[in-house]
Amino acid sequence: MPTPDDDTVRFWGLASTHRQLAGSALAHRAAAPSLGLANFLYAVVPADADTLRRDLAEAARDGCTRVVVERRTPPWVEAELLLDGWQAEDELRLVLPTRHDLTRPAPPHxxxxxxxxxxxxxxxxxxxxxxxxxxxxxxxxxxxxxxxxxxxxxxxxxxxxxxxxxxxxxxxxxxxxxxxxxxxxxxxxxxxxxxxxxxxxxxxxxxxxxxxxxxxxxxxxxxxxxxxxxxxxxxxxxxxxxxxxxxxxxxxxxxxxxx
Known part of the structure; x- marks a missing residue:
């Protein structure tokens, strides 16, 4: 079973179950399928558009309507979803490098x-x-x-x-x-x-x-x-x-x- 490329995505899926579909992996939280952070398709590498549609349909039956775009995701997948009216959302990742300290002191709380x-x-x-x-x-x-x-x-x-x-x-x-x-x-x-x-x-x-x-x-x-x-x-x-x-x-x- 693959894991999400992004550690933040992986964190939010820690309380979900994971299963392999034909061309994707699905993180699913049965108790709350509407929670986008806990329900998502990842490792999306379908061989063709038909495989993608089958995976999307299977995920939708579980209430999942979110796809995580990763480095391994073929560019045509994102284009296909955007053409079908899916909405893109970007989130910044910032990193504090190894051995670097925070630049502002900690308030005394x-x-x-x-x-x-x-x-x-x-x-x-x-x-x-x-x-x-x-x-x-x-x-x-x-x-x-x-x-x-x-x-x-x-x-x-x-x-x-x-x-x-x-x-x-x-x-x-x-x-x-x-x-x-x-x-x-x-x-x-x-x-x-x-x-x-x-x-x-x-x-x-x-x-x-x-x-x-x-x-x-x-x-x-x-x-x-x-x-x-x-x-x-x-x-x-x-x-x-x-x-x-x-x-x-x-x-x-x-x-x-x-x-």
């Missing part, structure tokens, strides 16, 4: 393992709901129902079996969280950085990223990667911290999916 600071996921669940509302308002679409946020929380809880979440505290409250994962490639992956609205502007995100990078380096990570939406504010923060633009990851969706 307390950061603790999330299974200690937020064992029942109540604080993180509330913040994920805020994240969904903010994202939908920003994109001008109806706010997704609570049940979709609940599915996202369950996905993150399963990811915590493979990766580590940390929480930052401010004034005795859980103010934000971050996740770190050491990929088999030796690259550290920092994901899921979020700060509650009432605690923004106080260096919480910077403190969380510092902590995640330090713990990943302690675990043996060389380079450490982080992802950001194209044109979104976090990408500029990551760049100021010393992460360097590395590449753009592309995926295509047939329908709107959530993360």
């Amino acid at each position: 307390e950061v603790r393992r999330a299974d200690d600071a937020d064992p029942g996921w109540a604080a993180r669940a509330a913040m994920l709901r805020t994240d969904h509302v903010e994202e939908d308002v920003r994109h001008g679409v109806p706010v997704r129902p609570q049940v979709m946020t609940d599915a996202t929380v369950a996905h993150r809880q399963d990811l915590e079996r493979h990766a580590t979440y940390w929480c930052a505290l401010r004034h005795g409250e859980v103010a934000g969280f971050v996740c770190g994962w050491l990929a088999p490639s030796g690259q550290g992956v920092v994901e899921d950085v979020f700060v509650a609205p009432d605690h923004r502007g106080h260096g919480i995100a910077t403190a969380l990223i510092h902590h995640a990078v330090a713990r990943l380096r302690d675990a043996g990570a060389g380079p450490v990667s982080i992802a950001a939406e194209v044109g979104d504010t976090p990408g500029h923060l990551y760049s100021r911290l010393g992460f360097r633009p590395h590449h753009t990851a592309r995926s295509l969706t047939a329908l709107a999916v959530s993360g």
